[in-house]
Amino acid sequence: MNTKTYSPKASEIERSWWVVDAQGQTLGRLASVIAARLRGKDKPTFAPHMDCGDFVVVVNATRIHVTGRKLDDKMYYRHSGYPGGLRTSSLAQELERHPTRVIEKAVRGMLPKNTLGDHLIKKLKVYAGPDHPHAAQQPQSWTLTPEITGVVSQTA
Numbered sequence: 001m002n003t004k005t006y007s008p009k010a011s012e013i014e015r016s017w018w019v020v021d022a023q024g025q026t027l028g029r030l031a032s033v034i035a036a037r038l039r040g041k042d043k044p045t046f047a048p049h050m051d052c053g054d055f056v057v058v059v060n061a062t063r064i065h066v067t068g069r070k071l072d073d074k075m076y077y078r079h080s081g082y083p084g085g086l087r088t089s090s091l092a093q094e095l096e097r098h099p100t101r102v103i104e105k106a107v108r109g110m111l112p113k114n115t116l117g118d119h120l121i122k123k124l125k126v127y128a129g130p131d132h133p134h135a136a137q138q139p140q141s142w143t144l145t146p147e148i149t150g151v152v153s154q155t156a
Helices: 027-039 091-097 099-108 115-121
Strands: 017-021 055-059 075-079 086-090 124-126 140-144 152-155
Touching: 017 027, 027 055, 027 099, 027 115, 027 140, 075 091, 086 091, 091 099, 099 115, 099 124
Parallel strands: 017 055, 017 140, 055 124
Antiparallel strands: 075 086, 140 152
8 A cells, every 4th residue: 555645846836827806805814815825725736845836916905905993003013223213104004105015914924934935925916006017927817705705716
C-alpha cells in the first residue's frame, strides 16, 4: 500500500489572474477571500509552506463598504521612529488619501507573518478606480456575492 503525501513542485504550480470589483463589498469579508485566493487554499494542490496561489487584481478600492461606525472609529497608526512621531488617521481619511492601502493592509493582516507572506502580498494589485493595466495577462472576472458567505461564482 503506497500512501505517500503529495507535495507540489514549484514547476507544477499554475497561476491565473483574477479581477474582483470591490464596489459595495465589505472590507473584511473581501480581504479574507482574497487572502485565501493568494495563498491557493482553493486548489486541491495546496501546500501551506509554498506559494500555490493566483494573482488578484482589485478595482474600485474607493467604493468599499464597512459596517457600523468604522469610517470614524477605525484608526490606522504609523510611527516615524522619532520621539513623538506617532501618526494616526481614520479609515475615512485613509480612503481619501490612499484608498489602495486600506485593502492592502487588510489582506496583509490575513497572510502569514513571514517571508512567504511577503512574497504572497506582491501578487495583490489594488487600484482605486475601475481601470487596471493588466489586460495582457487576460485576467478572469471573479464575481463575489454581496454578502460573501463562502459562495463564490467564477466566470471566464
